[in-house]
Amino acid sequence: xxxxxxxxxxxxxxxxxxxxxxxxxxxxxxxxxxxxxxxxxxxxxxxxxxxxxxxxxxxxxxxxxxxxxxxxxxxxxxxxxxxxxxxxxxxxxxxxxxxxxxxxxxxxxxxxxxxxxxxxxxxxxxxxxxxxxxxxxxxxxxxxxxxxxxxxxxxxxxxxxxxxxxxxxxxxxxxxxxxxxxxxxxxxxxxxxxxxxxxxxxxxxxxxxxxxxxxxxxxxxxxxxxxxxxxxxxxxxxxxxxxxxxxxxxxxxxxxxxxxxxxxxxxxxxxxxxxxxxxxxxxxxxxxxxxxxxxxxxxxxxxxxxxxxxxxxxxxxxxxxxxxxxxxxxxxxxxxxxxxxxxxxxxxxxxxxxxxxxxxxxxxxxxxxxxxxxxxxxxxxxxxxxxxxxxxxxxxxxxxxxxxxx
Amino acid sequence: xxxxxxxxxxxxxxxxxxxxxxxxxxxxxxxxxxxxxxxxxxxxxxxxxxxxxxxxxxxxxxxxxxxxxxxxxxxxxxxxxxxxxxxxxxxxxxxxxxxxxxxxxxxxxxxxxxxxxxxxxxxxxxxxxxxxxxxxxxxxxxxxxxxxxxxxxxxxxxxxxxxxxxxxxxxxxxxxxxxxxxxxxxxxxxxxxxxxxxxxxxxxxxxxxxxxxxxxxxxxxxxxxxxxxxxxxxxxxxxxxxxxxxxxxxxxxxxxxxxxxxxxxxxxxxxxxxxxxxxxxxxxxxxxxxxxxxxxxxxxxxxxxxxxxxxxxxxxxxxxxxxxxxxxxxxxxxxxxxxxxxxxxxxxxxxxxxxxxxxxxxxxxxxxxxxxxxxxxxxxxxxxxxxxxxxxxxxxxxxxxxxxxxxxxxxxxxxxxxxxxxxxxxxxxxxxxxxxxxxxx
Numbered sequence: 001x002x003x004x005x006x007x008x009x010x011x012x013x014x015x016x017x018x019x020x021x022x023x024x025x026x027x028x029x030x031x032x033x034x035x036x037x038x039x040x041x042x043x044x045x046x047x048x049x050x051x052x053x054x055x056x057x058x059x060x061x062x063x064x065x066x067x068x069x070x071x072x073x074x075x076x077x078x079x080x081x082x083x084x085x086x087x088x089x090x091x092x093x094x095x096x097x098x099x100x101x102x103x104x105x106x107x108x109x110x111x112x113x114x115x116x117x118x119x120x121x122x123x124x125x126x127x128x129x130x131x132x133x134x135x136x137x138x139x140x141x142x143x144x145x146x147x148x149x150x151x152x153x154x155x156x157x158x159x160x161x162x163x164x165x166x167x168x169x170x171x172x173x174x175x176x177x178x179x180x181x182x183x184x185x186x187x188x189x190x191x192x193x194x195x196x197x198x199x200x201x202x203x204x205x206x207x208x209x210x211x212x213x214x215x216x217x218x219x220x221x222x223x224x225x226x227x228x229x230x231x232x233x234x235x236x237x238x239x240x241x242x243x244x245x246x247x248x249x250x251x252x253x254x255x256x257x258x259x260x261x262x263x264x265x266x267x268x269x270x271x272x273x274x275x276x277x278x279x280x281x282x283x284x285x286x287x288x289x290x291x292x293x294x295x296x297x298x299x300x301x302x303x304x305x306x307x308x309x310x311x312x313x314x315x316x317x318x319x320x321x322x323x324x325x326x327x328x329x330x331x332x333x334x335x336x337x338x339x340x341x342x343x344x345x346x347x348x349x350x351x352x353x354x355x356x357x358x359x360x361x362x363x364x365x366x367x368x369x370x371x372x373x374x375x376x377x378x379x380x381x382x383x384x385x386x387x388x389x390x391x392x393x394x395x396x397x398x399x400x401x402x403x404x405x406x
Numbered sequence: 407x408x409x410x411x412x413x414x415x416x417x418x419x420x421x422x423x424x425x426x427x428x429x430x431x432x433x434x435x436x437x438x439x440x441x442x443x444x445x446x447x448x449x450x451x452x453x454x455x456x457x458x459x460x461x462x463x464x465x466x467x468x469x470x471x472x473x474x475x476x477x478x479x480x481x482x483x484x485x486x487x488x489x490x491x492x493x494x495x496x497x498x499x500x501x502x503x504x505x506x507x508x509x510x511x512x513x514x515x516x517x518x519x520x521x522x523x524x525x526x527x528x529x530x531x532x533x534x535x536x537x538x539x540x541x542x543x544x545x546x547x548x549x550x551x552x553x554x555x556x557x558x559x560x561x562x563x564x565x566x567x568x569x570x571x572x573x574x575x576x577x578x579x580x581x582x583x584x585x586x587x588x589x590x591x592x593x594x595x596x597x598x599x600x601x602x603x604x605x606x607x608x609x610x611x612x613x614x615x616x617x618x619x620x621x622x623x624x625x626x627x628x629x630x631x632x633x634x635x636x637x638x639x640x641x642x643x644x645x646x647x648x649x650x651x652x653x654x655x656x657x658x659x660x661x662x663x664x665x666x667x668x669x670x671x672x673x674x675x676x677x678x679x680x681x682x683x684x685x686x687x688x689x690x691x692x693x694x695x696x697x698x699x700x701x702x703x704x705x706x707x708x709x710x711x712x713x714x715x716x717x718x719x720x721x722x723x724x725x726x727x728x729x730x731x732x733x734x735x736x737x738x739x740x741x742x743x744x745x746x747x748x749x750x751x752x753x754x755x756x757x758x759x760x761x762x763x764x765x766x767x768x769x770x771x772x773x774x775x776x777x778x779x780x781x782x783x784x785x786x787x788x789x790x791x792x793x794x795x796x797x798x799x800x801x802x803x804x805x806x807x808x809x810x811x812x813x814x815x816x817x818x819x820x821x822x823x824x825x826x827x828x829x830x831x832x833x834x835x836x837x838x839x840x841x842x843x844x845x846x847x
Contacts, residue, residue, distance in 0.1 A: 124540040128792060138610065138794070139617070158807055166783055168806070170792060179808050180783075187808070190815045190824075197837055198814060205842035209753070209805055214842075217807035273484050325484075 039307050039384050040254055042263045043145060043171065044243075045131075046290070046314035048270030049123065051328050052335035053320065053366060054278075055096065055287060056110055056348065060089045063355035067321045071278050071328075081279040086110075090348045094279050095287035098295040102339060106346040107298065107305070109405045111336040113350050114370040115316060119362065121330035123271070126315035130372060131171035133393050140394075145262050146174030148380055148392045157259035158220035164246035164265045172264055179220065183249050184228040188221055195221075227256040237296035239289045243267040247297045254304060261384070267293070270314060274325035294339055306341035309383045309406065311376060317366050320355055332365035336375055338405050342383065349403050374399055382406045411744050416441065419749055422847035423706050423738075424448055425521035427762025432521075445738055449731050451520035451560065459518045468506045468548060473574065473651040476503050476545040500544035505778070507538065507548055508788040512773040512781075515761035526559045526730070527551075528757065529705055531789070532796030534570045534619060536579040538789035542647035543578050547789055549651075550575035563698060563728035564689035567619065571685055574644045574651040580794065582611035583643040585636060586659035607661075612636035614794045620688040622697035627668060634665040638672060638680040695723040699733060701799070706737050708751040709800045715742045750846045753801035756784035758847065759813060763820055763839050767830035774827040783812045805845075814840040 058064055059075045073093055076085035083091030084100050090112065092100060102108040118135035120126050129135040133144030149161055161178035163169055172178045181187045189195050195218075202214035231252045238244035246265035253260050269286050276283045290312075298305055317334035333353070338345075353359055353367035361367040373393045380386035383406055389398065411419060417436045421428040424445065436444045447454065463469060468476060480500050511528075518524050534555065538547040554573040558566035570576045577583040588606035612635035616627045641660030645652045655678040664674040670687055672680055688694055699719035703711035715737065722736035723729075737743060754762060760781055764771055771777065781787055785804060791797050798804075819825050821836035838844060 122541065124537065124792070139613070141793075141795075166779075167785060167787065177806060179806070181808060187811070189811070190818045191822075191836075194814075194818060194837060194840065198840055201837065201841045207842055207846075209801055210810075210842045210845060213805040213807055213810050217810050220807050221811070 037257055037307065038259070038261055040260055040263065040309070041145075041379060041384055042250060042265070042308060042310040044290075044294075044310060044312045045127075045169070045171070045264070045266040046270050046312060047123075047127065047266055047268045048272075048314075049126070049316045049318055049330055050270040050286075050314040050334060051272060051276065051283060051318040052112065052314075052333070053317065054276070054283060055093050056086075056112055056335045057083045057091045057093065058089060058112075058352065058355070059083055059091050061352075061355050063320070067355065069322070070326050071276050071322050073279055087348060089352075093284065093287050095284040096291045098288075098291040099337075102295060102298060103346055107339060107341065107343055108345040109338045109343050109347060109349060111338065111349045111370055111375055111403070111405065113333040113353050113366055113368060114336045114375060115314075115332065115334045115368055115372055117368055117371055119332070121316065121332075123315060123330075128170060130313055130315055131169060133171075133373065133376075134395060137395065142174030143169070143171035144376070144392050145171045145264060146176050146178060148384065148386050149174075149176035149178075149262060151176060158216045159223060159253055159258045159260050161262040162250070162253060162260060162264070164249055164263070169264060169266070172262070177216065178262075181224075181249070183245065184224050184233075184252060187224045223256075223258050227252055227258065231255045234296075234300045237292070237299060239292040239296070241289060243289055244293050244296065247293050248300070251297055251300045254301060254308065272318070272327050273323070273329060274327040276322075276327040294337070298339060303341075305339075309338060309340035309343060309379050311339075311379060312337040313372060319364055320360060320366055321364065332361045333368035334366075336370075336372065338375065338379065340383070340406070343406055344404060349405055370403065371396070371399075374403060375405060378402055378404075379406055409746050411746060411749055415749060416744055419744060420444070420738075422750075422752075423743075424525065426515040426524065426758060427765040427847075429765050429768070445522075445735075448520070448522035449560070449734065451523035454519050456519050459514055462513050462517060463510055466506045466510055468503050469510050469552065471548065473545050473549050474649055476500075476548060477648050477651075480545070482544075503544060503548060504538050504789060505775070507551060508778050508781075509773040511551075511788050512757070512761065512777060513771075515757060516764045516769065516771065516773070522734075523559060525705075526734075527556055529702070530555050530559050530566065532791065532799070533701065534566070534576065535791050535794055535796030536575045536789075537792050540579055542651070543575055545648065546573075546575035546578060546651055549573075551789075560730055563694075563723070563730060564685065566730075567689050568682070568685050570619070571615070571639075571642070571681065572653040574647065574653060576611070577642060577644050577653065578647050580611035580614055581608045582639055583647065584608050585611070585640050585642075587637075587640050587661035590640075590659045590661075607633070607636050607640065609633065609636045612639060615684075616688065618794055620697065621691060621693040622700075625691070625693035625697060631668055634667045634672075635684055637661040637663070637665050638667065638684045641678070642681055689728055692720075692724065695720040695728070698728075699723055702733055703737055704799050706734070707742060707748045712742045712747075715740050752847050753804055753845055754847050755797060755799065755804060756781050756786035756809075756813075757788065759784070759845065760816065762847070763817060763844070764828070766832070766839065766844075767820060767834050768832040769820070769828050769830055771828040776825050777828060780812065780816045780825075784809050784816070813845065817844070 054073055057073050065072050074082040076082050076091050084094060084097050085091045099108055116126060116130050116135045118129050131143050132140040134140040158179060161172055163172050163180045165180055168178060168180050199218050202210055205211060234248055238248045250263045267290060272283050301308060314334050316331055318328035318331040323329055351369040353369050359367060373396045377389045377393060377398055380392060381389060417433055420441050421432055480503050483499050514524050536543055536547055536550055550573050554569045558569055585608035591606050609632050613632045617623050621627055641656045643654050643656050645654045657677050660677055662675055665672040667684055672683055700711050700716045703716050703719055718740055719733050719736050722733045726732035786797050817839035818836050821834060821839055823830055
């Protein structure tokens with residue numbers, strides 16, 4: 001293990017002693033190292049509405065090519081620019097080729113025609129519904145990733161839930177504490193020299209709320225500085241940009257064993273109304289970034305992927321027919337990916353609804369045959385040990401037969 | 407009640423509630439003229455000249471433009487491409503409109519002499535929240551702030567309620583512009599057989615109108631009332647959300663049947679007056695008086711509003727037919743206002759924290775992107791609260807570890823003059839701005 005327990009004890013202990021504070025928390029955190037090697041769920045949100053039909057292509061579906069004359073991805077047999085065959089019916093977009101190995105190894109599952117059942121085609125509403133986990137009900141105050149966290153507010157594990165975003169996303173909003181950060185290096189005071197004094201000011205303030213908040217903060221900063229110092233940032237493999245950087249940071253926090261259970265990252269740029277491109281172009285670039293990010297994350301974590309499941313979400317799919325601007329408009333069902341050591345991968349899950357005009361949703365979009373909550377719920381109960389799914393997804397009736405992705 | 411506040415503490419307290427942060431100048435002013443005269447003056451903002459703010463807002467290009475002009479000058483990226491306009495920066499699109507709106511809000515909080523008025527504008531902006539990044543709202547919220555909220559922030563609650571109900575921004579945000587009598591929707595099906603986006607009743611606005619704008623969630627309505635109110639507001643729509651964005655009542659889409667709202671019968675055959683009747687009914691409802699009173703007491707006194715004070719404030723609301731000035735007067739003149747329990751009882755929201763720090767250091771600032779980014783990281787990107795609740799007004803929402811870190815870093819950066827576009831003109835101990843004391847008001 002890169003992150004040595006002894007070094008951690010020594011460094012952190014000295015820091016605390018220098019501040020004149022008891023190192024009790026440090027002892028606790030170090031003891032927690034084993035305890036903290038728990039299961040982890042990572043959710044990646046593809047904001048904007050990915051075109052699932054061009055990500056995982058139903059190339060044996062007759063309608064696919066006639067509905068998308070300028071943006072369709074050529075069949076696998078067609079050579080260089082063609083799709084990457086998965087199972088003689090579906091194929092990956094060529095830019096997703098880095099995922100093919102994970103699929104073949106059985107570590108990547110794909111769920112097609114999946115998503116949120118609400119018929120809204122507003123980004124705002126659809127993202128909101130997917131994040132609060134109650135499609136059609138807007139008054140839900142918190143996000144489902146927060147509802148699946150334990151209620152106890154334990155300041156010794158400030159890194160239980162982390163979003164690699166600039167503000168807390170709806171999906172993590174709620175009563176359980178959650179952190180947002182951009183990188184381990186940035187989670188620190190702008191003036192280290194003020195840290196000791198501020199810590200003292202806050203810890204002696206007659207103000208329980210600020211006392212508690214600052215305790216979590218200063219504990220968190222101690223931990224994250226150890227993460228920054230003890231777990232080098234993996235340079236290799238991750239794509240440039242915010243998404244790759246987010247996955248790299250999540251991987252570091254996982255390796256540091258600081259009690260992470262839930263992590264959230266996002267990748268933008270999927271709203272391809274115009275000039276979407278085909279095998280190359282706008283959307284292909286997004287897909288490449290996604291695939292390179294996921295495969296680098298998998299390689300980076302190695303054996304540790306046994307404890308990790310990563311799920312992708314996107315608010316809706318896009319119209320089956322391409323529009324007048326060589327793009328696609330807001331649609332309905334989409335594709336989800338699930339990656340992890342324990343995922344039963346190598347298979348495209350979900351009933352394929354077809355693309356014939358009479359089976360399209362509202363006459364225009366891919367129909368939905370798997371609710372995203374069925375997939376997430378399965379992962380929560382089998383992987384995270386969540387016992388009360390009704391609390392996480394209130395009002396949702398889970399299908400009687402599980403999909404079996406994990 | 408605990409010990410009485412000293413004269414010094416009373417001035418601190420009054421300014422902490424009536425403004426975005428005390429300044430030496432204003433302390434001196436209250437010492438000179440007394441607390442009640444200061445309050446009287448603040449309640450008449452139209453009589454307070456505000457040249458500094460006016461001068462600074464002149465620099466902003468968008469705040470005086472109509473929604474139509476904004477849409478034409480700051481088109482969505484797709485449309486710009488079609489028109490052959492190359493967008494070299496995302497700031498040339500609608501993002502820029504939201505940016506200037508945020509900038510204006512911050513500059514006013516820092517520099518306006520009409521501080522209580524700005525506090526109330528902020529209060530109503532959250533009470534009648536509209537998420538400025540939702541679709542057409544990107545071009546509608548500038549007018550919403552200028553023409554809907556600000557003119558009524560100190561007026562009668564009912565006028566404010568009606569103004570929001572008829573504002574394109576709210577009609578779009580809570581989907582009422584799409585809400586139609588389902589039979590009318592069938593008739594309106596396009597010739598190509600494609601279903602229109604108007605499919606029938608949309609209950610979104612009706613629900614939030616009662617839950618968040620008037621009665622409160624425990625205000626005694628049920629799902630049936632939500633459905634009935636939604637029917638009353640069918641046909642309340644927008645002429646053109648992207649373009650001539652004006653309120654329009656479209657009688658073709660209105661449900662003319664009889665409705666029963668909160669036990670009151672609204673006769674069949676009505677038109678736009680159905681919705682007007684609902685607004686009247688809700689604005690005068692005792693649950694509304696209590697709900698608004700409690701929220702105001704929470705803003706001006708404490709997170710857990712003292713029930714006796716809420717009752718008094720609600721009484722003032724009823725007596726004055728929802729006159730907002732009268733309710734504020736009742737709250738400030740109550741003994742609970744200057745109690746030791748209320749003193750420093752509130753944690754500053756991010757906007758309050760940032761503005762009060764800028765006021766404390768007598769900052770010369772453009773209210774630009776670095777400050778707005780700080781507000782975003784603290785959890786309050788202005789005009790960008792997604793849920794219809796607006797930003798919360800209780801301490802526990804704001805003191806997460808990372809938000810606290812951002813507050814400390816902002817304070818350290820400000821005191822050390824590290825924020826681009828902002829310069830401190832008064833020296834203040836950095837640890838004072840970053841420390842626990844300054845988090846409260």
